[in-house]
Amino acid sequence: MASKKGTSSFILLYHRTPFDAVVDSEGRIQWADQKSPNGIIPTLRNLFLSNLDGTWIAWREVNDETDDSVERTLMSNPAPFVLKRIPLNSKQINSFYHVTSKESFWPILHTFPTYFDVNNADWGIFETVNQRFANAACEEAAEGAIVWVHDYNLWLAPGMIREQRPDLKIAFFHHTPFPSNDVFSILPWRDQILKSLLCCDVVGFHIPRYTENFARAASCLIGAKKGPKVPVGARFLESGTALSEPSETQVLEYNGRTIRLLSSPVGTSPDLIQELVHEEEIKKLSQQIEEDTRKGRKLILSASRVDYTKGNEELLLSFERLLERRPELHGRVVLMLACVSAASGMKIYEDTQRSIEEMAGRINGRFSLIDWVPVRFSTRRIPYREMIAWFTRSDICWITPLRDGLNLVAKEYAAARKGQDGVLVLSEFTGASVVLDGAVLTNPYSHRKMDEAIDLALSMSPEEQILRMEKMTSAVESFTVSDWAEEQLGAMS
16 A cells, blocks of 8 residues: 655664653653663664664554554654654553563563463554554655664564565564574464564574574575575674574575565663762762671672562572581671562562562561671662663672573673673673673572572682683673664664
C-alpha cells in the first residue's frame, strides 16, 4: 500500500521515550532527563545533532480506548527533532509488552524455554501495535530516509515498513541475546519474525554468537543464503568462553535482497563516568558508603533487577556457602545486592523477588553479628550518581546472570576503576564476557565454579587486580556508546 512521504531523513523507533514525561500541577507535560546520564538513551538523542530533521517514535499510555490520536511534539534538546507518541491503552500495553513480549519472547530469547507461555499471548494485538509504529515511521520518513528500529518488541515493524516504503533504509538492533535455532524455533511466529527482520538492510547484535544464531535460524527455517564466514573482530574473544565465537556470518541473501549482519556491543560513556568519579558530590557519597556499609571491610557489589535470568538467587547461595566454609571472613566482608523490583505485577517476578528476599533474610539471620550484617539488600532504583559512588568503594563487582544480552554494569565498573585495583567477577553467559578480557569468568550454573571465582577475587593480589583492570578499562574506552551508534548507522552507507 502506498504511503504519504514525510520530511524526516532519520527515524528512530524505540518503545522508550528520549525523556521522561512528567505532568505538572496544572496538567501540562514537562520533559525530564532520564535518571541515568549514561546508557543508550542520551546517545540516541544526540544522533539528532547531525540529523536535524529527525523523528523519534515511542508510545504513550491513554485511558480512553477510543483515543487514537498520535501526539506529535517538537523537541529542542539537544537539537530540534519531533517526538511522535503512539497512543496505547492499558489492555494493549499489557498484551503487547507484559504478555507477548515478556511471557512469550523473553524466556525464549534468554534460553529459558520452560518459562515460555503462549496461552495468554494475543498475536493480533502485537501485530496491530507494530503496524501503528510502522505506519508512523512511513508517514514521517522522507524519500530514502534511514529508519532505525530497536529491540524485539518491534520485530514486525521492519517488514511492515518495507511493504509500504521500499525506498527506505532500515536497520534493526537487538538489545537482548538471540538464542540458538532450536530454542528460537519454539516461537510459533518464528517465520513471520525472521521474514520481517530480513526486510532490513542491517541487523545488529551485541556479539558474534548472537549474530551466528540469527544467521543459522534464517538459513534453516526460511532458506536464507549465508555468505562466507569471516574471523570475528579484534574486540571479541574468539575462544575459551561459553559465548565466544571464532568466525561469523556478515551477509545473508533473501528474496533478492542482501542483508548485512553486524556484531557491535553497546558501549558506555567512560569519559563521563571518570569525570563523575572525581566530583565532590560523588566523593561525599563514597565516604558515606564507607562509613555506613563498608567500614574497612571487603565490599562486594552486585547490581541488577528482579528477573529469573539475572542469577541473583545463585549468587546469594554462593555467598552463603562462602560464609559457611570460611568463618574467618565473618565480620570482614559485606555484600551489597542492589536488585531493582520489577514493576509489571507479573507473578513470576513477584515469586523471584520473594525468593531473593527470603534468601537474604536467611543469610543475615544465620551469620549476623552485633556490628555486622553480611547482606545489604535494596530493591530501590539507585540513582546513577550514587551507583558511581558504589563502584568507587567496591572491591569486587559480582555480576553473574544466567543469561544477559550484554550487561552495562560490568562495563561501567571497569570504567569507574580506571587506574585502580578491583575485581570483576562475571558470568560467561553475558555478552560482556567476550569483550572484557581481564574479568574473572564464572559459570553461575556450577556451585564449584561460582565458589572458586569468589575465592579468587577475594585473594587476588593488588598487582594482578590492576593489570586485569587496565585491560578491561582499555576495552571499555576503545569502543564507547558513541562508537557503537556510529558503527551501526555507518553500516547503512
